[in-house]
Amino acid sequence: MPNPQLNANGELIHLLSTEGLPREILTHILDTAATFVGITDREVKKVPLLRGKSVFNLFFENSTRTRTTFEIAAKRLSADVLNLDITRSSTSKGETLLDTIDNLCSMHADMFVVRHATSGAPYLIAEHLKRMGKHDIHVVNAGDGRHAHPTQGLLDTYTIRHFKRDFSSLTVAIIGDILHSRVARSNIHALKTLGVPELRAIGPQTLLPTRLSQMGIRVFHDMRAGLKDCDVIIMLRLQNERMNGALLPSVGEYFKHYGLSPEKLILAKPDAIVMHPGPINRGVEIDSEVADGSRSVILNQVTFGIAVRMAVMSILAGNG
Amino acid sequence: MTISLLSLPDAEIQCRLLADQIRPTLTTNTTLVGVYSGGAWIAERLTRLLGLPGPAGLIDVSYYRDDFAQKGLHPQVRPTRISFDVNNRCLILIDDVLYTGRTTRAALNELFDYGRPAAVKLAVLADRGGRQLPIAPDYCVWRLDLPPETGLTLSLDNGHLSWKVEHA
Numbered sequence: 001m002p003n004p005q006l007n008a009n010g011e012l013i014h015l016l017s018t019e020g021l022p023r024e025i026l027t028h029i030l031d032t033a034a035t036f037v038g039i040t041d042r043e044v045k046k047v048p049l050l051r052g053k054s055v056f057n058l059f060f061e062n063s064t065r066t067r068t069t070f071e072i073a074a075k076r077l078s079a080d081v082l083n084l085d086i087t088r089s090s091t092s093k094g095e096t097l098l099d100t101i102d103n104l105c106s107m108h109a110d111m112f113v114v115r116h117a118t119s120g121a122p123y124l125i126a127e128h129l130k131r132m133g134k135h136d137i138h139v140v141n142a143g144d145g146r147h148a149h150p151t152q153g154l155l156d157t158y159t160i161r162h163f164k165r166d167f168s169s170l171t172v173a174i175i176g177d178i179l180h181s182r183v184a185r186s187n188i189h190a191l192k193t194l195g196v197p198e199l200r201a202i203g204p205q206t207l208l209p210t211r212l213s214q215m216g217i218r219v220f221h222d223m224r225a226g227l228k229d230c231d232v233i234i235m236l237r238l239q240n241e242r243m244n245g246a247l248l249p250s251v252g253e254y255f256k257h258y259g260l261s262p263e264k265l266i267l268a269k270p271d272a273i274v275m276h277p278g279p280i281n282r283g284v285e286i287d288s289e290v291a292d293g294s295r296s297v298i299l300n301q302v303t304f305g306i307a308v309r310m311a312v313m314s315i316l317a318g319n320g
Numbered sequence: 321m322t323i324s325l326l327s328l329p330d331a332e333i334q335c336r337l338l339a340d341q342i343r344p345t346l347t348t349n350t351t352l353v354g355v356y357s358g359g360a361w362i363a364e365r366l367t368r369l370l371g372l373p374g375p376a377g378l379i380d381v382s383y384y385r386d387d388f389a390q391k392g393l394h395p396q397v398r399p400t401r402i403s404f405d406v407n408n409r410c411l412i413l414i415d416d417v418l419y420t421g422r423t424t425r426a427a428l429n430e431l432f433d434y435g436r437p438a439a440v441k442l443a444v445l446a447d448r449g450g451r452q453l454p455i456a457p458d459y460c461v462w463r464l465d466l467p468p469e470t471g472l473t474l475s476l477d478n479g480h481l482s483w484k485v486e487h488a
Contacts, residue, residue, distance in 0.1 A: 011392070028395065035380065035399045043406075044433035047383035049393075314383070318392025 004126055007135075011319040014126045014139040015312050017148040018190040026193055030158050032311035037304065039076060049314050050079035053110040057083045058100075059142070060116045065278060066142050066152075069302070070113045073309035079111075097121065098128050105129075111138045111313065119145030138316040140309075146180055151312060152277050153186025155305040157194060159297055160232050162304065163273050167191070173200040173226055173268075176236030176258060176285055177207040183277045184236060188217065202226035203258060206247040223258050230268040235260055235276045238285045251284050261287040265295065273297045329462060331474060331481035334445045335362055337461040339369035342412065342443060346370060349438065350410045353377035355427050356398050358416025358474035361481060362445060366414065376414070377402045384426035406435035412459075416474035418444040421455035446483075448472055 003020050007013045012025050039045055055074040059067050067083065074081045084104075095103075101112070114122045122141035129137050143149040157167075164170055172191055178184040178201050191199060192215075201212050202220045212219050220226030227233065238254060248254050255261075260274065274286075274296045282288045290296060354363025354376050363376035378401045382394040413427055424442060431440065443459035448466045466472060471486040 032393065032397055035382075035397045038399060042402075042433055043435050047433070048429070049383045049388060315393050318388055320392075 004123060004130070007319060012315055013135070013319050014122070014141075015150050015316065016122050016126060016139065016141045018150045018153045018186045018193070019148070020189075021193065023193050023195075026154070026157070026190060029154055029308065029311050029315060030161060032315060033154075033158055033304070033307040036076075036307040036310040039307075039310075046076045046078050048078045050074065050077040050110075050317055053079045053317060054108060055079045055081050055111045055113060055313070056104055056109045057081065057113045057142075058086060058104075058115070059084075060086045060097075060114070060121070061143070063115055063143065065302070066115065067113075069305045070140075070142060070151075070309055073306050074111075074113075074313060076306070077310055077313060079313070097124065101125055101128060102132075105132070105134060105137060109137060111140065111316065113140045113142050114144070115142040116144050119147035121145075136320050138313075140312060140316065143182055145182065147182055147185065149182040149186050149277075150190075151305070151309050152183045153190045154312070155301055155308040156183075156187050156234065156275060156277070157190045158304045158308050159275060159301050160191075160273075162300070163297060164231060167194045167196045170196050170231045171198040171200065171229055172196050172232040172234065173202055173220075173230045174234045174236065175202040175223065175226070175260065177238055178203055178212070178236065179207045179209050180239060181236050184234075187234060188215065192216070200226050200230070204248065204254075223264060224267055227264055227267040230272050233260065233265075233268055233272055233274050235274065235280075235286050237277065237279065238281055255284055259283070259285055259287060260290050262289050262293070265290055265293075271295075275301055278302070328483045328485065331445060331483055332365075334461045335365045335481065336369060338362070338443060338445060338459060339366050341459045341461070342366065343370060345441075346372075347410060349408075350412060351377060351404060352412050352414055353379055353402070353427075353431065355413065355415045355423060356380045357476075358445075359414040361474070361476050362416060363414040365481075366443075374404070375401075377404065377411075379413075379427050379430055381423055381426035381430055384430045386422055386426070400430065402431075402434050406431060406437050408436070408438045411437045411440045413440055413442050415442070415444050416446065417472055418442070418447045418455070418457055418460070419450050421451045421453035424455050425453055445474065446472060 005014045005016050057067055071081050121144050122139050126139045141150055174184050200218045201208055202223050276298045280286055280291055352363045352366055354360035360378050367376050380398045380400050382397040441458040444457045446462040447457055447460045448464055469488040473484050475484050
């Protein structure tokens with residue numbers, strides 16, 4: 001089955017997942033993002049690349065940070081950005097997802113940035129656009145269910161490359177609720193494609209998918225053992241709703257075993273970086289001393305996220 | 321016009337001739353800005369030949385091109401590096417070949433997003449004719465008239481600049 005993210009020439013036309021994207025495309029996105037990082041130092045903090053284009057932010061699930069960074073990225077590319085408040089719009093009156101898309105296409109949308117609680121919703125939209133012959137409208141997945149959050153995966157890989165330069169000798173640990181994490185999935189696919197030799201998953205058995213070791217990922221239930229000699233530590237947010245599903249005994253117990261404290265951080269390499277997709281739960285998965293410490297690159301991730309989203313949108317817009 | 325490979329001028333010598341043209345007009349306020357790739361190589365040589373302090377600015381016009389909708393994003397965009405304050409500076413924009421003038425327009429637009437220079441002049445090694453915009457070089461060492469199907473490019477091999485001509 002052809003990759004729905006690519007056109008017949010193998011060019012990226014939608015960003016739906018990091019899974020199945022060739023290394024060259026991932027590298028092109030990261031290289032392009034690097035050229036956007038310095039734009040904020042200029043007198044005019046935007047380039048005219050998407051002038052006259054309309055980007056629609058369709059957030060069917062709340063996320064202030066991701067929506068805002070997509071909005072900033074589109075505006076720095078000179079696009080017109082429309083944020084649809086879906087919870088108050090026609091969807092809540094019963095309109096189907098694809099009817100909403102058709103209506104927005106009639107308003108001459110050029111790109112949809114979609115966040116949806118259901119896995120596969122952005123795929124559905126991309127397939128629908130293809131069926132309708134609307135090949136010049138692009139879809140960016142801003143997080144769908146448990147499935148994927150590709151721009152977060154890309155900004156994480158960008159951050160790693162920025163601080164570590166080369167993927168080929170790294171040990172990267174992803175820690176926490178990997179089972180429910182679309183961020184973890186997007187990171188795993190991107191980092192494997194980019195050649196990270198050792199990927200580790202650390203967490204309680206109830207929060208780790210069963211097939212990780214078949215994907216070549218080393219699984220640890222003991223965080224101290226898993227952190228040994230790591231170059232990169234990616235902490236995941238513990239979603240409060242997991243506490244109700246009998247997956248964990250208590251927040252205090254979780255922090256004791258899987259929270260990143262200064263004592264545990266010592267076990268990683270001395271120059272290891274600490275990442276987190278945000279929003280962070282201080283005292284749940286990460287200690288404030290670590291989150292605010294010199295090894296934390298959490299705020300760098302946010303800054304790089306804008307450049308990575310600019311890169312994705314400009315590459316998509318250029319590929320008809 | 322037919323150009324044989326043997327008749328192509330030496331681009332390194334042309335750089336020295338271009339430096340000779342620019343030298344009498346230099347002020348303490350002058351800074352060079354090279355357009356990737358060819359213009360960046362030339363700007364590097366001119367900086368040395370003219371004894372200018374600091375590296376030249378480097379500009380990649382990919383985000384300012386007017387053919388983005390047709391051609392998409394260039395597969396290899398390089399970061400623009402303007403590490404000085406553009407405001408009130410006399411800039412000399414350096415490129416290898418002046419053809420339609422569209423690259424120069426894009427470079428001017430990008431420069432003005434960094435500030436308001438006192439003046440911008442244009443220096444090129446070759447002016448091949450075929451202009452589509454009201455743009456002319458202030459400094460130029462090689463003027464020729466080439467048909468659209470002929471490509472003229474500067475390349476860097478083993479640290480040496482040379483011209484290449486391709487017929488489509």
